[in-house]
Amino acid sequence: MSNNTLAQDDVLDRTKPPKPGPPKDVQFPDYFDTTLPNGINVLVIENSKIPAVSVRMVFKDAGSFYDVDKFGLASLTAEMLTKGTTNRSATQIAEEIDFVGGSINAGSDWDGSYISLSVLRKHLNTGIDILADVAQNPVFADDELARVKEQRLSSILQGKDDAGHLSDKKFNKIVYGNLPYSNPAEGTEESVKSISRNDLQDFYRMNYYSGNLIIAFVGDITKEEALKITEEKFSSLPSEGINRVNSYKYNENNSAGKVFIINKKGAVQSNLRVGHLGIPRNNPDFIAVTIMNTILGGYFGSRINYNLREKHGFTYGARSYFNPHLYSGDFSVDTDVRNEVTDTSVTLIIEELKRITTEEITDEELATVKNYMTGVFPLQLETANAVASRVINLKLYNLPKDYYSKYISNINALTKQDILNAAKKYIDPSKVTIVVSGDAGAIKDKMTRFGEVLVFDADGNEIK
Amino acid sequence: MTPGYINKNGYQLNLQEVINRTVYFTEHTLSNGLKLILTPDSSIPAVVLNLCYHVGSKNEDKNRRGYAHLFEHLMFEGSTNILPGDYDRLSLQAGCENNAYTTEDKTNYYLIAPSNQLEFALWLESDRMLGFSVTQESLDVQKGVVIEEKKQVYDNRPYGSVSLNFAPLLYNNNGYSWDVIGDVKDLKKATLEDIREFYEKYYVPNNAVLTIAGDFDPDDALRLTGKYFGSIKRGKFSAEELSSSCAFIDEPVGGEVRKIIYDDIQLPGIFGAYKIPKENTDEFLAFDLVTDILSTGESSRLYNELVYQKQMVSDIGSWVEGRELSGLLHFYAILLPGVKIEDVQTEIDRIFNDVIEGKITGHELQKIKNRIETRHVYRMQTNLAKADSLSHFKTFYDTPGLINTNIERYMSITLEDMQQASEKYLKNAGRVILEYLPKSQKKKAVKNKTK
Numbered sequence: 020m021s022n023n024t025l026a027q028d029d030v031l032d033r034t035k036p037p038k039p040g041p042p043k044d045v046q047f048p049d050y051f052d053t054t055l056p057n058g059i060n061v062l063v064i065e066n067s068k069i070p071a072v073s074v075r076m077v078f079k080d081a082g083s084f085y086d087v088d089k090f091g092l093a094s095l096t097a098e099m100l101t102k103g104t105t106n107r108s109a110t111q112i113a114e115e116i117d118f119v120g121g122s123i124n125a126g127s128d129w130d131g132s133y134i135s136l137s138v139l140r141k142h143l144n145t146g147i148d149i150l151a152d153v154a155q156n157p158v159f160a161d162d163e164l165a166r167v168k169e170q171r172l173s174s175i176l177q178g179k180d181d182a183g184h185l186s187d188k189k190f191n192k193i194v195y196g197n198l199p200y201s202n203p204a205e206g207t208e209e210s211v212k213s214i215s216r217n218d219l220q221d222f223y224r225m226n227y228y229s230g231n232l233i234i235a236f237v238g239d240i241t242k243e244e245a246l247k248i249t250e251e252k253f254s255s256l257p258s259e260g261i262n263r264v265n266s267y268k269y270n271e272n273n274s275a276g277k278v279f280i281i282n283k284k285g286a287v288q289s290n291l292r293v294g295h296l297g298i299p300r301n302n303p304d305f306i307a308v309t310i311m312n313t314i315l316g317g318y319f320g321s322r323i324n325y326n327l328r329e330k331h332g333f334t335y336g337a338r339s340y341f342n343p344h345l346y347s348g349d350f351s352v353d354t355d356v357r358n359e360v361t362d363t364s365v366t367l368i369i370e371e372l373k374r375i376t377t378e379e380i381t382d383e384e385l386a387t388v389k390n391y392m393t394g395v396f397p398l399q400l401e402t403a404n405a406v407a408s409r410v411i412n413l414k415l416y417n418l419p420k421d422y423y424s425k426y427i428s429n430i431n432a433l434t435k436q437d438i439l440n441a442a443k444k445y446i447d448p449s450k451v452t453i454v455v456s457g458d459a460g461a462i463k464d465k466m467t468r469f470g471e472v473l474v475f476d477a478d479g480n481e482i483k
Numbered sequence: 484m485t486p487g488y489i490n491k492n493g494y495q496l497n498l499q500e501v502i503n504r505t506v507y508f509t510e511h512t513l514s515n516g517l518k519l520i521l522t523p524d525s526s527i528p529a530v531v532l533n534l535c536y537h538v539g540s541k542n543e544d545k546n547r548r549g550y551a552h553l554f555e556h557l558m559f560e561g562s563t564n565i566l567p568g569d570y571d572r573l574s575l576q577a578g579c580e581n582n583a584y585t586t587e588d589k590t591n592y593y594l595i596a597p598s599n600q601l602e603f604a605l606w607l608e609s610d611r612m613l614g615f616s617v618t619q620e621s622l623d624v625q626k627g628v629v630i631e632e633k634k635q636v637y638d639n640r641p642y643g644s645v646s647l648n649f650a651p652l653l654y655n656n657n658g659y660s661w662d663v664i665g666d667v668k669d670l671k672k673a674t675l676e677d678i679r680e681f682y683e684k685y686y687v688p689n690n691a692v693l694t695i696a697g698d699f700d701p702d703d704a705l706r707l708t709g710k711y712f713g714s715i716k717r718g719k720f721s722a723e724e725l726s727s728s729c730a731f732i733d734e735p736v737g738g739e740v741r742k743i744i745y746d747d748i749q750l751p752g753i754f755g756a757y758k759i760p761k762e763n764t765d766e767f768l769a770f771d772l773v774t775d776i777l778s779t780g781e782s783s784r785l786y787n788e789l790v791y792q793k794q795m796v797s798d799i800g801s802w803v804e805g806r807e808l809s810g811l812l813h814f815y816a817i818l819l820p821g822v823k824i825e826d827v828q829t830e831i832d833r834i835f836n837d838v839i840e841g842k843i844t845g846h847e848l849q850k851i852k853n854r855i856e857t858r859h860v861y862r863m864q865t866n867l868a869k870a871d872s873l874s875h876f877k878t879f880y881d882t883p884g885l886i887n888t889n890i891e892r893y894m895s896i897t898l899e900d901m902q903q904a905s906e907k908y909l910k911n912a913g914r915v916i917l918e919y920l921p922k923s924q925k926k927k928a929v930k931n932k933t934k
Contacts, residue, residue, distance in 0.1 A: 032708065033564045033613070036573060037606050040599035043528035043698075068526060069504065069860050110791070113781035118846075118851035121778075139857055168792060173797040176749045180641035283747065287634045320575045329568065334625025335635045355635045387576045394578015394597045397527040402864045480536050 026218045045397050048406050051242040051325055058230035058258050061249050062410055066403035070140040072240045073404055074147065077233040079415055080134040080345060081226035081260070083204040084267075089165045093127040095167060100125045102163040104156040109163055121146050122266050130345045131199060131415055132226060139188065140239045151252040171211050179206070179477040182290035184458035186401040189475065190292040190454045191310040193274045193347050198267055215347055225263050229256045231337060233414050237407040241272070260263070267346070270387060275450040276470040282459040282482060289361040289457035293368050294351030295450045300343035300416035306429050307441040313388050314438070315375050315446075316338050317353055320387065322371050323352060331367075333360045335338020341445075345416060350446065358458060361467040365453060372448040379435040390428050407429045504863050505884050508694075508873060515717045516689025516860045520873045520883055521704055522696045524866055530697035531607050532872035535878045537692075538685035539588040540665065541731075541808070549665015550673060552585040552630050554681055558592065559583075560621035563614030567621050570607065577603050582637065582656025586661055588807040589878060593867060598698040602707050609711035612691070615682045619675055628672055633664045637802045642747045642919055645815075648742060649756055652915045655734045659809060665914060687718025690725055692877045696870035731808045736913030745925040747753045747799075751799065752919040753824050754815045755831075759908045762805025763880055766904045768892055770812055773901050774801040776843055777834065777850045782850075784834050795822045795830065807879050812909070824918055836840075841902035848898055859890045 049061035083093040101123055102109040117121050121138030123146070134154050138146035178184045188203055195201035206214075234253065235247035275295070298308060310316070316323035316339025327337040337354035352372075356364045400406050413422055455462065459474045461480075468470050474482045508522040513720040540551045561567040577600045610717040637643045644660045644917045654660040691694050693712070695704050718725075736758060760766040776784045778801040801814040814835075816827050837843075862868055869886070876885040 031714070033606065033610060033711075036577070039577065039597075039603060040601075042597065042599050044527060069864060071857070071860055110782070110787070113787070117780035117782040118850045118853065118856035120850075120855075137857075139860060142793075166791070169794060170790075170797055173750060173817075176820070177641065177817070180748050182639060285747070286639055288631070288639045290639075318575070320571055328628055330626065330760045333631065335628060344636040350835065355631070355639070357631060357634070382574075385573070392573045392578075394600070394871040395580050395595075397529045397597070398580065398595060399744040401527050401529075401866070437864070 042393075045286050045393075045400070045427065047426070048400060050406070050410055051245075051329070052410075053063055053246075054425055057254065058228075058232070059249060059253065060233045060414060061245060062235040062407070062414070063240065063245045064232060064235065064407045064410060065235045065239075065241060066237070066406075067239045068403070070239050072138060072143050072146075073138050073235075073237040073407070074150055075235040075407060075411065076134040076150070077235070077411055077415060078227050078233045079226065079233060080130060082127045082129050082131045083202075084129050084199045084265075084388070085222070085226060085263075086199065086202065086204070088438045089218055090208070090210040091171065092214055092218055092222050093132060093226070094165075094204060095171065095206070095211070095214060096159075096226075097125040097127045097132045097134070098220045099159050099164060099219055100153045100157045100396075102167060103158045104152045105158060105159050106152050106156060107149070112153065116149050118374045120146050120442040123149060125153065127204075129204065136317060138320070139234045143240070151168065155255045155290040157223065159216050159223070161216055162220070164310070168211055168214070172208060173207060175189065175208055175211065176408055182283060182286065182288070183353075185456045185477060186290050186292045186454050186475075187355075189281055190351060190452065190481070191278050191349070192452070192479075193279065193452050194294065194296055195347065198347055200344060200347060206407065208287045221262075224257075224261045226260055227256060228258060228260045229253075230454075231260065233254065233411060235407050235411055236401070238403045256303045274452045278453045278455065278466045278469050279293050280459045280463060280472060281454070281456040282474055282476060283330060284458055284460065285359065285458055286456070286481070289358055289364075289455050289462055290350045290355050291361070291364065291368075292353055292364060292454040293451050294339075294349060295447065295452060297341045297348035297350035298343060298445060299346055299348055300412075300470055301418055304441055304444070305343070306426070307433055308435050308445055310388055310430060310433055311375065311438045312339055312341050313392070314349075314380055314384050315371065316444075318391065320391075322375070323354075323368060326367050326371065327354060327356065327364060331360075333357060333364055337368075339481065343416075358359055358461045361457065361462045362457065365466075365469060368449065369448050372446055372451070376439075376446050379439050382435070385433070385435055385438065389431055389433075393427050396427060414431045489873060502787075503926060506861065506863060506869055506873070508883060509701065509725075510883065513688065513709060513713050515713065515715055516687075516722065517715070518692045518876060518877055519694065519705070519708055520542065521699075521701050522692040522694065522866075522869060522873060523701055523797060524869075525698040526694060527707055528698050530592045530596055530598050530601050530699050531594070531866045531870045532604050533694045533696070533867070533874045534592045534608060534872035535692045535694075536590045536592075536685060537690050537726065537878050538590055539586050540663040541587045541662065543658065543661075543665070544668060547597075547673070547677060548661045548669045549663070550630070550669070550677065550681055551590055551692065552663050552665060553625065553670055553673060553812070554678060555583050555585045555592075556625040557617045557621065558611050558686075560617050560625065562611040562616055567609070567618060570611070570624070572693045573607060579604065586806075587659055588665060589610075589889055591871065591874065591876070593870070596869065601699050601704065605707050605711040605787050605824075609715065612686060612688060613715050617675065617678060622673065622675060622678065623836065626673065630667055633667065633819065634895060636746050637662075637664060642746065642752055642754070644744065644746070645754050645917060645919075647816050648744060649754070649915060649919050652740050652742065652749060653736060653756060653758065653811070654818060657733055659733075659806065661808065662720075676755070684718065684720065687713050687726065687791075688712060689717050690722050692874045694870040694874045694875070694877070696866040733809065736915055738913050740913070741918065744921050745922045748919060748921050750817050751824055751921065752815060752817045753827060753831075754917040755813070755914055756927050757812045757912055757914045758907055759803065759810040759812045759904075761808055761810045763885070764810070765801060765892070765900070767805055767810045769900045769904045770803050770810070770888075770908075772848070772855070772896055773838055773894065773905060774803055774812060774853050775854060776847050777801040779851070779854060784837075785831070788834065789816065789827070789830055793830070795819060795827055806904070828916075834908060836904075838868050838901070839905045841898065843898055845898065848896075848901075851892055853892045856890070
């Protein structure tokens with residue numbers, strides 16, 4: 020129980036960091052990948068570390084992008100899958116999955132709709148039966164829809180209390196112009212009220228089909244078991260979606276040089292977004308952009324966090340993001356700062372955007388970010404579900420199959436010039452839109468130096 | 484484990500079928516009192532250092548509220564051989580991830596390093612136990628950061644001030660009477676001397692537990708820990724003196740204490756808390772199951788009745804909060820528009836009363852034990868989670884093996900255990916209720932008064 024043989028400060032030089040040992044090679048885990056004749060893409064990420072299995076169904080390119088004018092439709096459709104099937108009521112579904120200590124969740128984002136099961140291996144059959152049922156036999160009953168809509172309306176109402184949510188909504192609305200990403204994925208009071216059972220059924224028929232379905236089996240399960248389950252339990256979806264159309268074109272907005280304030284009277288901080296349009300996930304420069312953004316504002320040691328938090332103490336934290344979707348993306352710097360330094364913070368942020376787009380980064384910055392990305396990569400592969408998320412992303416965003424096996428070597432090949440090129444190409448400080456949720460009375464005057472200031476209420480209506 | 488064990492209620496529970504993944508570890512103590520736990524696992528080439536100091540906000544003086552957490556920030560601001568800013572800079576350069584958190588009872592730091600950087604990690608982490616060298620400039624900046632943290636997490640967030648309001652109403656004049664974030668006035672007046680005093684008292688090897696988890700050779704880890712931590716001097720006080728110096732005198736909540744808070748919110752909310760036995764007692768574990776039965780999963784009692792059947796609330800929950808010297812049972816609900824707080828309160832009280840009267844069924848108990856089993860299995864997934872649990876159980880109960888044995892304790896809880904604990908601690912018990920109302924209602928209340 021004791022070890023006290025090594026109290027050797029006399030020989031210990033603590034002034035310099037000890038040298039690392041030889042690095043270990045990190046391999047992205049192998050996985051099984053096949054497409055069945057009905058179009059279902061089966062993935063198996065086998066790992067028996069814990070006796071549990073997740074099954075993740077992903078309907079690719081079938082998310083809120085297809086809401087059209089019924090904002091909230093994709094997410095309501097997904098949510099309603101677990102609220103009753105031709106075989107089970109909502110209460111039965113909840114009771115059966117809860118009893119085995121498992122969970123079934125359904126939801127959507129811009130790029131897909133998802134149903135996932137998580138269960139101990141010994142309860143896999145029970146879990147699969149419920150998952151297959153909710154995915155293939157939903158009834159979208161009117162009384163259940165009324166409940167779900169009521170809940171959704173209350174969460175839309177609650178969203179008006181949240182400064183970050185208000186900023187995101189306004190920022191997306193402006194930056195994405197006429198792309199569907201500009202709309203609120205959770206819906207509006209008006210749109211949610213207007214959505215009917217027929218809308219859900221149409222959305223389901225259009226977007227839930229075997230030709231766009233990925234099923235990932237993750238954890239303590241073999242590929243033979245996974246294939247057998249898929250063939251026996253998931254064969255009743257049609258192979259094609261009905262009436263699918265995607266004809267969106269992007270028109271550039273002309274909101275640069277304007278400041279949008281969402282007024283929250285009495286707010287003690289300003290929640291900021293400074294940014295513009297970004298890139299889709301499968302942009303070939305994505306890795307260079309990620310590394311450039313990490314240095315700019317992507318991690319704790321970034322320029323923007325250092326400047327706003329560690330140097331000035333203006334904020335608890337500041338970050339920048341390239342937030343990518345299937346067809347487009349956005350770039351923004353996000354932070355919460357005290358009211359008095361709202362304008363100073365925007366100035367500091369814009370200066371950092373100018374610096375990264377005009378000057379090469381230092382050798383130390385490049386070395387640090389490369390070491391960091393290489394060092395934390397294994398942590399992103401620690402659980403089977405974390406690996407699965409990456410494999411699913413390859414499929415969802417049409418990325419090359421060797422993306423993750425070449426990930427580290429691609430990062431290490433980047434030069435200072437590559438980083439500068441990525442910044443010049445994808446960041447333009449003169450085109451940023453500035454959005455603030457905060458106390459307009461306290462900050463409006465100071466913000467005029469960035470351009471015309473427009474003030475809105477939490478419902479998005481302009482206050483003159 | 485007893486195979487084929489039948490509990491008092493005749494509900495069959497085959498304990499042999501309960502999955503238990505043993506976490507293997509060894510325990511060591513350095514001559515300066517630092518406790519060390521090693522748990523090797525080479526699934527990925529990374530190693531976690533989790534260092535838990537047995538000091539939290541309950542150790543603060545009444546007029547120095549928030550110093551434990553402010554101190555957590557300052558630990559990243561340089562030490563004997565590390566310049567201000569270099570803890571983070573060097574850690575990122577070595578490919579490490581780091582962070583820390585503070586609770587009422589502990590301050591916990593972690594560093595995750597690639598496995599070839601174990602020695603670097605021990606060097607970096609040991610230096611801030613070795614010596615204090617925070618500057619006035621760092622102190623001033625970090626005060627600003629912490630004050631903005633309070634605004635962002637508590638003041639500027641809907642219902643964000645719940646824990647600030649609860650603390651003084653639940654605890655009477657002891658270390659749990661204020662929230663970890665502390666008080667802005669106290670924080671602003673913190674001096675370097677205050678901070679140094681705190682450091683010298685608590686940031687000592689004999690008041691800390693270090694757990695190393697992940698891909699390493701145990702002999703190497705033991706040798707290197709000795710090399711970097713072994714020569715750090717013991718503190719002036721023993722760990723026992725430090726914990727006994729923090730006297731904890733507490734009284735029950737007298738009756739029902741209610742407070743109304745007008746907040747920037749659209750929907751009213753109700754937040755309640757009862758005092759229950761402290762963490763790791765059998766009764767605390769029983770309440771952990773009770774609250775899961777009440778609100779985990781859509782088939783749980785509170786969710787099924789009040790969200791689904793009666794559609795009175797949009798969110799509802801109940802959970803236990805375990806502390807070293809006390810425990811709390813929390814519940815809350817966010818109301819749907821047009822619903823009255825007193826009606827929701829009546830419903831919640833009725834459901835709690837059913838628990839007190841022993842109306843939980845064997846089926847519900849089995850369901851929640853299955854849930855606990857799943858949770859136990861998933862918790863063992865990452866080295867960080869394992870290290871955090873081992874450090875915690877060692878720090879407070881000197882029994883890191885609880886990481887393996889707690890599951891059996893949960894599985895042996897009976898319906899009677901839950902009923903008896905509920906009757907003793909919830910029936911006609913004192914409690915604190917916070918009513919959160921939209922600010923717009925305050926104006927109305929005032930208007931009515933002036934009329």
